[in-house]
Every structure is written in structure tokens, then in C-alpha cells.
Amino acid sequence: MTASFTVGHSPLFADSSLHQQLRQHGVQLRAISQPDDLQAQPIEVLLLDGALTAQHPLDAWQAGGPTLVGFELADGVLPLPASASETEMLALLGFAAEQYRLRQKTSQLANALHNKDGDLQKLVDVGLALSAEKDLERLLSKILTEGCRLSNSDAASLFLVDKKNAEQPQLIFKLTQNNSLPTRFQEQRMPLTKASIAGYVALTSTELNIADAYAIPSEAPYRFNRSFDMQVGYRTMSLLAIPMLNHRHDVVGVLEFINCQNAAGEPIAFDEVMAASLRALASQAAVAIENRQLLDDISQLFDGFVQASVFAIEQRDPTSSGHSFRVADLCIALAHQLPMAPQPNVRRQAFNDEGLRELRYAALLHDFGKVGVREHVLTKSKKLPEPVVDNLRYRVALAKESLQNQTLKRMLHAYRHQGGLDEELRLQWETELALECDRLDRYLRDILKANEPSVLTEGDFRHLQDIQSEVVRSHDDSLIGLLSDSEFCALAIRRGSLTQEERAEIERHVVHTRDFLKLIPWTPALQRVPEIAAAHHEKLDGSGYPKGLAGDAIPCASRIMTICDIYDALTASDRPYKPAVPVEHALDILQAEVKSGLLDGELVKVFIDSRCYLNPGQSQLLPAPPPSPADAGAGYAHHVCDFEPSCKHPH
Template structure:
């Protein structure tokens, strides 16, 4: 029987007959005196005797890793029977050697499994990191960094496939190089099989190249050496992996360059390394697609909001730009909160998502005016033009009736007396002139009262006098010169809207809220309907639509209320009213604070920070707009600020 294993033994055993028989059987024997002479794992079987145990305790011999055997075996040591034949002895030693080999294999497998678990944990950690990253640029950089760390690569590059144009392109998006940092500017190139990245992208094929300079001439792709030549670099091993999404479409390509061993020597990428990077590429593809989908959703929302604002402004061209200016003012004021001197305002500081939510709410805060009837929005005066024309006709008819009455009286006098007393004729004509003049004056008073302005109590009495003046209608009936509904409209103290029409204007916030609730906002934007619908609420509960009080009003809505009033006062794009000077507008805001309507601390930050002077915000300096053909010259913007009498100085 021939043996192929090594047995360690003591110097004393070297003098025994058994030693000679083992040598004759081909067993490799090694004499040693101390456990320190044995490198761990270098010896398969160790034949223990008393001299070795006297030299070192059993645990030290066990630490050598060899299988231990002995004739007088202590606990934990494989016993050798003293009467065993040579064949039996060799078989037992071979069994001990096999135990050693199995133990080593088990240890190697355990180490490999542990390494695999470590790589798997690294991939899990990478996946978590990639899924948490929201910025696309940082996400791509993290993909390269983690891939280089997993593979111990010197450099890496990332390419994205762009299918949005007429011809697909390859976007060289990012590169990293540990040994040779260089400035990089992303580049676009045609998507063809001529380049390594292009070939991988078009064929979904992984390329593992041991030497980039030794690519076979018949390969459809070539390595571009221009970078190496420009910076003095030498690309050796290269692994290019397609990044596939869930539909198995290539979204990009990862290239890892110059893999290194523990000593820093360049080596080819092995299959274990490629497997880990393949998993990374799959994670990266999902993360990139998710990020791009989120960006697409964001762009979709932006486009929808832009289109909605366009629709709003088409309904009311006289106030074009109001929604954008209010949104910009809101963001400018909100960005001041982290620096506010009041701690409770600093606690209300908005993060990026909340700022986006505020901006969308501000842009869409007046969308509900699409639910306000056209004739209410374009009601420039208290009475509609047809009603005024009817009044003019009514006055003219009344004057005509008076003249006819005088003429009939003159005719009757001729018939009865054969002549008309001159004095009586002059008297009747004078009375007619007085009555006609009275009617003309009534008409002028009506036209004056029809203008949207603040009327005194005396003016109302005069309207009552006009209402009480009885005239004949076209059907010979008796009616008041102005009807009850006309009197109610003319007696409006401010503006030109009746109470019912003003209520309809105010319902625009309800329309806004109901409309915005129909949109499936993301969780970060779900408060938009609530914020937009509260921009006419006042701290004292006098606002609408709900009459919210104090803390019931969201802080973003309080910000919007201030900015909305400021723009309504200072806007110069409304041909029906002049812009209020900025300083006067700020005084009005402070007055609104004193009456308990606005948040005083927010108004103070708005004024002290002068955020309203943002160069993008120059509404008071802009010329009045040129209205589209057919557009009304007047419109009641639903957010026009109508100051009380104390502000009209």
C-alpha cells in the first residue's frame, strides 16, 4: 500500500521499527520537537508520543491543525491499536489524513461562504444606499464608487442610453479614476457597436476583457485609447456590464477598469467579481429608472401646473402673471423662515418638498375662478350695459310722456277757449323744462352711482328719491324710475358686485379646493388643496370659505395670504385700477396686522427681509399689458384686494 500524506513525529519515534516500515510504505515523515516548528495547516497527521507531550501541552499540538493520533491516546486524540498490521496502520493514518483534508475543505468553504455573505451584505447595503438617494447625479456617483469598492478597481465609467431624440445616443455621464483624477465633462456620442459601451448597450452583452489593447482584430468594437494617450494612463483589464431594467431594456452601461489584487497588481476580473458587479448593475438600473420615473412624474406635475395656470390666465388676461408672482413671493418669504428672529417661525421652516408643495398651491390658488360666471368676472360697473341702456330709454320715454302731456293740455285749451293764454303756455313749458332737467339729473346721478366707488349715506338717500320717482312705462303702467334690483346694485358701497355676485366670486376657493382634490397628488404634495383653499382665511375668523381662526390656518396659507395681498395691491398689469406704491402696500399689510387679520410675525419678516424686492418680482414697474383681441377690458380678479375706507387715502 502506498501512502500520499505527511506524518509528523518525535525524534524518539525516528529510531523505532515502525518508522522504518512507514518509510518503506511511502509515507512522508517529518521529525519535529516543538509545536512551534509546525506551520498551521502544513502537516496532515501528527503521531503523538510521550516525548512530544512532555515538550508541549496538548492544546498547542492541536493548534497545528493536523489530525492527532497516538498509541496511548489522550482524550480528543485518535487511538492507534498496538497490534495493528502495517495495512491496518496505513489505513488508519490515511483516514486521519482524510479527516485533515475534509476539515481544511470545510474551513475553506466556511471562509468562502463568509466572504460571500460579506459580498451579499455589501450589495444589500449598496441597494439600500441607492434606493435612498434622490439626486440623480449623486446616485450615479455612488454607483461607481460602490462598484469600485466591491471590485477593487482603479477606475470606472458610467454611460446612459438616451432614447428621447430622433436617434438614440449614448451619454458618457460620469467617470472616476483613483490613480489619475481628471476633470470630466459629460459627452454625447452616437449609439453604435463601434465602441465597447455601445456594443454592450445594443447587444445586452457583458464584455470581460483581460487587456483592452489586445482586442482581436475581428471584434466589432474597439477600445478608444485617446484618453490613455492624453493623460498617460494604461487601461488593462476592463469589465463592461449592461444595466437592465425590469423589462430587460438597457438603460446604461457600467465599465470597471484595472482590477487590482491585494498587492496592487493588475489582474483580470474573475467570475466571482463579475457576479457581484452584475448584481450591482441590476440594482443600479432599477435605481436609475426609479429616479428617472420620479423626475418624469415631477416634470409631469410641472407641466400640468403650467398648463393649468395658462388656462386660468386665458380666462382673465387682465391679471396675467399674478399666479407666478404670488408663487415667487411665497417661496422668497418661506426661504426667510430659517433665519427669522422668532423661534416659532424657525420651527415652521419648510424643506424642499414643502417648498414645492407651497409653490404648486400658490400657482393653482386661483384655478377655481374658472367656475365663476363670465358676466360676473367682467362686470366693470354696478349695472350691466343693457340695463343702463334700458334706464336711458326709460328716462327718454318719461321725458317724451311729459312733453306729450303738455302738448295735450295746450290742445285742450285751444279746443275749449279757441286760444292759449301766453302766460299759461310759458308756465307749462317752464314746468316741463324743470321736470326734464330733473330726469336728466337723475340719469346723471344714476350713471355716477353706477361707477364702482365708495358712496356716502347722502348718495343713498338721493338714490331712494330717484327710486321713488314714478314714470309711465311703455305699456302705460306706472313704475319707479329705478327698480328694487337696480337700486340694490347702485347702492353697493364698494366695487360693482352685488352681495350674491360677491359670494360667487368668493366661492372660487371652494372650486379650487374641489378641483385640486381630484388630482392624485403624491404624499409629499397631498396638502395642496388645503393650502390653496385657505388663502383668503383671516386670523380673526372673518375670512372665507370656512372662517378658520388662528392656528387652524396652515402656515403655508398664511404666507400665501400676505403675498397675494401684496401682489394685488402692487400689480400694474390690471387696466381697471392703478398700482399702489410698494411703501403704501407695506403700510396696508401692517394695518391688516393691527386689525388681527394677518400674521404679524410673518409680515415683519416679509418687510424686514425685503424679499419682495427679488429682481424677478417687479410687478409695479411693468407696463399695463396689451390685451388679446376680444378680451374684456375689465375683470374682477378673484384675489383683488379691496381696502377699507381707512386705507383709501
């Protein structure tokens, strides 16, 4: 009978007959004299006798770990009867050794369970960190960092699969980290094939655990690319490549972890426990990446939809094309200046990333309500529609023709009933006809001049009354006024080209904007877009529309938009019906609006001092040409956001 365990004993026990008997049965015997000897060599059973207990107390021997066996009864010591046979002695010592091994196994399992709990907590922490990250680049970097920390790897790489081109899918070498050898990295694209380790894993959804990357069997379809190692003097040993699978089990990318390290920092192979943890990380990473890409795709889709909507809306009024995009660029340019403003009150109103996005969408869509304005009102560039003007021209021509007929009839009557026409009288009648026709032509010119969207003085208004009182004959020979009441009222508009009813309809575009935008299921971060967009015609003193909001009741984003909206309306050079105001003149007008209590003075100061209007973004403001004398007074037109100054500071 042989035994395979180790027994420790005092030096005196080596001279006993029992010592010889145990050795004959294959028991490993080690003489010890103090508890520290238990740490130097593995001992499963300690044969405790009086010599050992005399030197050190019982608890010191118990702390060493082996199972204690003794001839004297004591707590924690297995009794060893003095009368036990040789077989019984071996069985008892074997039982004590088995007890030691069970304790060791229990301790290992407890440690493994504790480590598992730790790894599980790490994975939970990683999952929370990944789900909270919004930026894709930072998300990918965090995946590698957490993976290296979890596996104690020296380096890691991340590859993404791009299958947008189904015929030529690509593998994107997106990111790499190396803790012992930091290097510069540039994103690379390569064909998706099985020739590389990452490509093989991506195409086959197979995990590869390679103990030595330089010793891959020749029959393997993939090879390790040593170029990086050769360039920087690195040695890749162990490598674990894991596919990142989404919920449809499609591979979205590959994680590679390199050179797992032991406690001494030496590279070792990745064991199954470590691989299982990294597998879980890869699964979390795949979900996080796909969610982030999905959110980015949705954001790009929505952004494209918004821009397409703005483009389509502006096609209803091509003369203002680009206005909404320029206003959005100006708003973002001004908002970026708020954190650097000298005024503490302005700095406190600075926007975060979500606030900037909300402002941008509101600015892009601030004229969305134009779709609710009738097109003939929206595009009305004159006071009278062209058919009415044509009718007036016809009316004047008919009146002149009627005067000529009357003159000819008088001449014919003289020839028939008076035997002839005196030459002097004929010249008199022709002169009178010419004067009447000239007067009608002058009236028509005055009507056409009054039809332009300009500012009428009281004298102009009385002149229109004189024209209206002119009576002419119609096609049926009845007497009518040269101007009808409706035509007179339209021409008598003192500012612009719109009647009061039409101007009210134009102003309702902000109400339409709010109502239409409320139909969109905005995310919580963008839910104020309708409110911000609808308030861009509110004024600080409460004189604006549609609600007559005043002061801080107007959102800061709306106050920014009002400034940028007015500036672009003044400086826009793409509107054929009005000249662009020079930049310096436009800034003077903004300051005048501040003095009138209409605009936020602090925001206007930041706008002017920062000169953010010079290069606001993607939309380039064209240089504004100086107004020519012929353009004087032609600054009023139909666009919903055209600026009309208060009477206190006309321009």
C-alpha cells in the same frame, strides 16, 4: 505505489527505516522541531513521537492544523500500530492526509459561505440605500460608490441610455469615480453604437469581463478609449461592464468597474464571484434608476398638469392672468427666508422640501374654485351690465324725445287755435325743453358715474334716490321711473361692483377650491394642499372666510399665502380695471393689516425685511406705475383675490 502528500516529523525520525520506506513511495518528508515550523511550510500529516511531545504539549501541535498521527494513544491523534505493514502504514498516512484536505476544504467552504453572507448583507444594505435615495444625481453616485466598495474596484463609470429620440438614441456618460486619481468630470452625450464598450453592452445586453483593456482582440467590434488614461496618466487593466436591465429586460444603462484590486492593491481580473455580486448590484441599480426616473416623470407630468390647469382657469378671467404663478413664486421666496429669520418661533415653522412643494401647489391652485363662479359675476367690471346701461341710454333718449314732442305739440296747438305763437313764449318753451334735456343728460352722466366700481358716500346715495324719483314716459306712453328698483339697488352698491349675493358667490370660490382639490388623490406628502389653499382668505382675528379660523388654527402655509396674495393683488400691473399700488404703499398696507390683527406680524416682518418680493422666482414682477389722479378711488373690482382694506385703514 506512490503517495502525494507531505508528512512532518521530528529530526530523530530521519534516521529510521520507516523514513526511508516512506521516501521511496514518494511521500514528501519535512523535519520540524517546533509548532511554528508548521506555518512556514505546508504539512498535511504530522508524525508525532516522543521527541516532539517532550518539547511541546499536544495542544500546541494541534493548533498548527495538520492531522496528527502517533504511536501512543491520545485525544485527537490517529493511532499508528507498531506492527503495521508498509502498505497499511501508507494507507493510514494517506487517510490522515485526506482528512486534512477535507478539513481545509470545509474551512474554505465555511469562509466562502461567510463571505457570501457578507456580500448578501452588503447587497441588501445597498438595495435599502438605493431605494431610500430620492435625488437621481445622488442615487447614481451612490451606485458607483457602493459598487466600488463591494468589488474593491479602484474606479467606476455609469452610462445611461436615452431613447427618447428613437431614430438617434444616445449614450449619456453620466458619472465617473476614481479613488486613486480624482478628476473633474463633465457629463457627455454620444451616439449609441457598438464601437465603445459601454455602447456594445447597451445594444447587445452582453456582459464584458476584460482582463486587460489594452489587449482587446482586434476582431472585437468594440475598442477601449485610452484618451482618459493618456490625459491623466492612468492605466486601466481589468474592466467589467454590466448592462442594467429593468423589469422588461430593456437596458437602461451600463455600469463599468475598473481595476479590481487584491489585498496588496494590485489590479487583478474580476472573478465570477465578484461579477455575480456586481450583476446583482446592476439589477438593483436598474430598478432604482427606473423608479426614480418614473417618479420624476410623474412629478413633471403632474406639475405640467397643474400649470396647465392654472393657465386654463385664468383664461376665464384674463385680466388677472399670471396672478397664481406670481403668488406661488412669492410664497416660495418667503418660505425660503424662514430658516434665517431672527424670530425663533418663525424658524421653527421652516419648511422641508416636501413642505415647500406642498405650499407651491397650494399657491398655484388657490383660485382653482373660480371655475365654480358664474362667468358674468367673475368678469363683472361695472355695477350694471352693458345691455342695462344701453337700455338706460335709450330710456333717457326716449324721455328727451318725448319732451321735444310735447313742446312741438304745444307750439302746433298755439298755431292752430290761437292764430300764431308769440316769440317770447316760443323762446320760453324752448328754454324749458333745453333745461329738461340737460337735466336728463346730467342724470345719465351721474348714472354712468355711479356705475363705476368705486366707494359711494351718503351724499351719492341720496343723489341716486333723486334720480330714481324722476318719472319719464316709456315707449308705450306710460309713466315709469328713470331707474327701476333693481337698477337703483345695483348702483347703490357702496363698494366695488358686486351685489351682496354676487360677493357671497365670489367668496365661495375658496369652498369650491377645497372641494375640487379634495377630489385629487394627493400623495401623503401633499395631502394638505386642499386645506392650505382653502384658507388663504382666513384672517388672524377670525374675521376671514370660509370657516372663520383664527390664530394658529390657520396653517402657516396659508398665512404665508395670504400675505403674498394681498401683495400681488395690490401691486399687479396687468389689470386694466385698477391701478397698481406702488411697492412701498403695498408694504404699508400689509403693516396696517398686521396692526388690525388680520395678518401674521412676524411673517410680514420677514417678508418686508428680507425684500424677497423683489425677485421672487421665475415670474418677474413688473414695476408698478404710480397711480394717476384720474385713477383715485378706482381700486375695487371683481377678481376673487382683489384686496379690499378694512374700514380702519382705507387706501
